[in-house]
Structures are given as structure tokens and as C-alpha cells.
Amino acid sequence: xxxxxxxxxxxxxxxxxxxxxxFAVILPSRPxxxxxxxxxxxxxxxxxxxxxxxxxxxxxxxxRLFLMALFEGLNCHGTNLLIMNGTAAGQSVAHxxxxxxxxxxxxxxxxxxxxxxxxxxxMSTVELRLKEEATKITIVxxxxxxxxxxxxxxxxxxxxxxxxxQLRRIP
Amino acid sequence: xxxxxxxxxxxxxxxxxxxxxxxxxxxxxxxxERLIVILDINPANPGHMLVMPKEHYSVLPQLPEDDVARIGxxxxxxxxxxxxxxxxxxxxxxxxxGIAAGQRASHFMIHIIPRHPNDNVKIMLPxxxxxxxxxxxxTQKLKAIFxxxxxxxxxxxxxxxSNNPKGETxxxxxxxxxxxxxxxxxxxxxxx
Numbered sequence: 001x002x003x004x005x006x007x008x009x010x011x012x013x014x015x016x017x018x019x020x021x022x023f024a025v026i027l028p029s030r031p032x033x034x035x036x037x038x039x040x041x042x043x044x045x046x047x048x049x050x051x052x053x054x055x056x057x058x059x060x061x062x063x064r065l066f067l068m069a070l071f072e073g074l075n076c077h078g079t080n081l082l083i084m085n086g087t088a089a090g091q092s093v094a095h096x097x098x099x100x101x102x103x104x105x106x107x108x109x110x111x112x113x114x115x116x117x118x119x120x121x122x123m124s125t126v127e128l129r130l131k132e133e134a135t136k137i138t139i140v141x142x143x144x145x146x147x148x149x150x151x152x153x154x155x156x157x158x159x160x161x162x163x164x165x166q167l168r169r170i171p
Numbered sequence: 172x173x174x175x176x177x178x179x180x181x182x183x184x185x186x187x188x189x190x191x192x193x194x195x196x197x198x199x200x201x202x203x204e205r206l207i208v209i210l211d212i213n214p215a216n217p218g219h220m221l222v223m224p225k226e227h228y229s230v231l232p233q234l235p236e237d238d239v240a241r242i243g244x245x246x247x248x249x250x251x252x253x254x255x256x257x258x259x260x261x262x263x264x265x266x267x268x269g270i271a272a273g274q275r276a277s278h279f280m281i282h283i284i285p286r287h288p289n290d291n292v293k294i295m296l297p298x299x300x301x302x303x304x305x306x307x308x309x310t311q312k313l314k315a316i317f318x319x320x321x322x323x324x325x326x327x328x329x330x331x332x333s334n335n336p337k338g339e340t341x342x343x344x345x346x347x348x349x350x351x352x353x354x355x356x357x358x359x360x361x362x363x
Contacts, residue, residue, distance in 0.1 A: 017310070018317045025317065027310060032296035034309040048262070049251050053244045060243025061236050065320060067268065068232040073316030074309065078269025081231065081281070082294070085250060086261020089286040090295050099296065103272040111265070111273055113284070113292050115213035126218040126257060127198045127210055133252030134201040134208070137245060 005029055006040050006095035018066075023059060025066060028099070033109060035074050035102040039063055046094045048085045063098050076102035080111060182227045187278035191225045205238050206245060211282070215292045218257045218285040222246055228279045230268035242281060249283055259285035263294050 009015040009026045017037060018025040028038050039062060045051055051059075067079050082099040084091040103109065182188050189195040191207055200220055201208035211219040222242055228234050234242075246264055253259040263284040267274040284292060 017313055018320070027306075030296075030298040031301060031306065032298070034301055034305045035313065036296075037313065048247055048264075049254065051247065053247045056247035057240040057243035060246070061240040063243075064232055064234065064236060064239045066317075069313070069316045069320060071232065073312045076271070078267065078272030078274065079231075080268070080272045081264070081266040082296070083264035084261075084294075085264060086286065088259070088261035088288045088290070089263045089284075091261065101272075101296075103269065105271045107271070109297070111267075111294055111296075113215035113294055116216060118214060118217055122217055123198060123210060127200065129256040130200045130210075130218060130220070130249070130252050133256045134249065137201060137248045139203060139241060139244060 004044055004095050005093045006038070006097060007044050010040065010042055023062060028097070029093075032099075032101060033103075033107060035070060035076065037066065037070070037100050038097040039066060039100060040095060040097045045096050047091075047096055048083065051096070059098055063100060066100055070100060070102045074102045077105050078103035082111065178227065178229075181229065181277045185227055185276070185278050187223055187276060187280070188227050191223070201245060201249065203241075203245075205241055208245065208249060215263075215282075215284045215294075216259075216286065216290055218253055218259065220249060220283045222249070222281040222283065223278060227277075229277050230274075230279055231266060232268070234279065246281060246283060253283065253285035257285050260288055261286040263292065265294060 006026065009029065010019070010024045015027045015029075016024055017027060019042070022043070023039060023041050026038050026040060028036055039059060041051065041055065041059065048056060063081060067081065070076055070079050080099070080101040080103060082101065083089075083096070084099075085096065101109070186195060190197045190209065198210040199207065200210060205225060206222060207225055208220050208222045211221050222245055224234055224238050224242070226238075231239065250262040250264065253262050263282070263286055265282040265284065266280070268279070284294070286292065
């Protein structure tokens, strides 16, 4: 069995930038741009669907913090969050990763797509199918309260300064 | 112009705020008190969804942590819905913060794009060799800033505390709280 590239990266001090009990932030083996980092669960999980909704919620909350850190630490003009979930989505390593990518004006990175034209009928069909699944989503408020107690605040200086800069750049 | 003023003006002109308010029609997939999920009218693939906070925020770090966690929860559930209900073989989860990152609307959103083999949606990361020096430079900057994150243990501090087994710091206590909280939820897949 071939060892998982990301499981290996979590173990190595040269590729591991940060860690907590259950997740780590690593340098990808093939970064798209300098400063590209990956937030990964330490446990070997291949796709999002193997994680619980709560785990993904936890990872997203952490991603927020590290996106702030990219803005602050690299003075970048923007950031992308990208999860390639499954080989059909271009996932190349069998360990789920949240890619956090610092962006600069004219950095040459293209992460767009061509819109497809769908008929009203096609739109209605997917709408109905997804809606049906979406009715199963329940967020329990009691759990949310506990979550608040463990909220970890970013240093204050992250917020104000760069936020002003950011807002000026948005249409 | 002050930040508040900018935000107020953005809100007035924001099409997605009008969608949230019900003034503009949309194909709504999910809604709760904080979030709304609609179908993208210019989809990369059928079933392409936009997950948005109801409140007008421009970039993800502006959102309260609770809302971001909620988005993660809903994204995961709807990604699964794409596989189940649409027969997708994968999903692309994408967000842009700032014009330089390709952001077009001033209302923050996360895209969920159902994916199929050879569907011709080209959201790929380049894998070219990058200059070692520049990478190393970036890595040092990142390490410096990450070590400040909420005064959490840096790798260095962790090494120190392992030399001092009794030295359970405040930070470790916070981390233990996180773990306890998540375990309490009965996460059977893992302990996160």
C-alpha cells in the first residue's frame, strides 16, 4: 500500500506549519502559488462525505482563521478557498484537504468556469431533487450554544485594518 | 469613505440582499435564520448552488465564526445531496475573497458545484515548479503569523511542553474543550 502523501506531510516538520489535536495546516507538495496552504484532518479521510457535518463545520471555522492569517501574514489582495472533493472534481491526493490560496492582482491564476445553459425544466428538476435532500438538514441550537463557549478569537488587529483595504477592492 | 458607509452602500445595491429579502426571485434550496442557499442562474454544472449568509458580508473572515461553522455544516450536507440526488461523482467547493481572487459580487458566497468525470469544468490548480526561494520566504512569513494565532501553542512551545509533561497550559485546556465538545456530539467517524 502506498503511503498517503498528506498523512506523511502531517508528520514532517518541514511541511507542517501548524497543528492542533485533530487538524493540521501543511504545505502542499505541489503548491499552486507561494503561500498556498492546506488545512487537513489528521485522520485519513478521503472525501468530505466521510466526515460528519460537525467536523466540516469545525474545519470551516478554522479555515476562517487561516484565511485571516494569509491576509495578515502575506499582505495578499485576496484569497480562495477550494475543496476538490472526489477525483471527478480533480482531487489528486486521497486525503481531503481545504486549499487556502493567497491571491495577488495579476498573479495569473485562473479559477473560473464557463456557465452552462440549462432549460427552465432542467433547473426545476435539480431544484426539486436538491430541495428534497435539503429538508433533512437540521441544526440543533443547543449544540450551537456550547460551540460559542469555545470560540477562539483571532487577534484584534486582523479585523479592522485589512478589512478596510479589502472593502475598497470589492466592486 | 468609512467602512460602515461602504457596507451600507453595498447592501443597497446588492442583488443577493434583495434575493434574501424576497424582492428578487430565486430557486431556493435551503434556508435557516442565518443562511440561504440558492441555485446559481449561471451554473458551471446542473445543481450548482450558492451558500450565502443572509447578512451582507463581503469576505469570509468578516463573518462571525458561528456562521462560518454553520456554512461548513450546510456545505457538507448539500455536497452529499449532490451525490445522492443528482448522481454527482464529486463536488467542487469554492469561494473567492476579493477581486484579485475572482470575486464578482460583493455578497460573500460559497459555490457548491456537482462534478462528473470529464464534465469540462476547469477549476484546477496549476502544479508547476515554483521558485524555492520565494516559497521558503512565504513559509517563514506564514510560520511567524501562525505562531500568533490566538496565542495557541506553536510547534516550538509544544516541544517545550513535552519536555515538561506537567505543563498543561491554558492553550491545551482550550484544545481539550474543543475535543470534548466534539466528542460529546457523538462524532463516530472521528474525534474531531
